[in-house]
Amino acid sequence: MDKPFLVTRAGYTYIPTTKIDESIEWYRHHLGLRLINKFNDRGSQIAVLHYPHKHAIALLLIETSDNKPLEITRNGAAFPILALNCPDIEHTYNFLKNNGVQVGDLSPLGQGEARYFYFRDNEGNLLEGAWSIWDPQDEIKETFL
DSSP states (O other): OOSOOSOOSOOEEEEEESOHHHHHHHHHHHHOOEEEEEEEETTEEEEEEEOSBTTOOEEEEEEOSOOOOOOEEETTEEEOSEEEEOTTHHHHHHHHHHTTOOBOOOEEETTTTEEEEEEEOTTOOEEEEEEETTOOOOOBOGGGO
8 A cells, every 4th residue: 555544444333412411321221332431621511432342433522512313314304314224124113113213214225235214312413223124244342242
């Protein structure tokens, strides 16, 4: 390689929250993430959470006094800010639904090569649960086993 890469991967995902401790518990309970660190930065708290996948980027909850849940508008409809891989999407869908999370329909893409559903976290940020035949095999961190 003659030149270094300019970037090699996404580094972090930022999710706003007005209630950082409630959000930490929501992401721990509903998605199985692990709190790695929590600290003050520029006048508010930041929480660093990890996914089970060995090479996954961290999710950072950013405390803010601005109550503005995130979503993208795509052709006039709400679209999620983040897609989360679900190895067993039906299990994840049913778990969230049975635990009081606002979830949309579990929908197929193509000829069944992929499935997805939208859901909102405790602060109203729009997320997506996703599965496809193209998803790589997960390598799980030992601390999650």
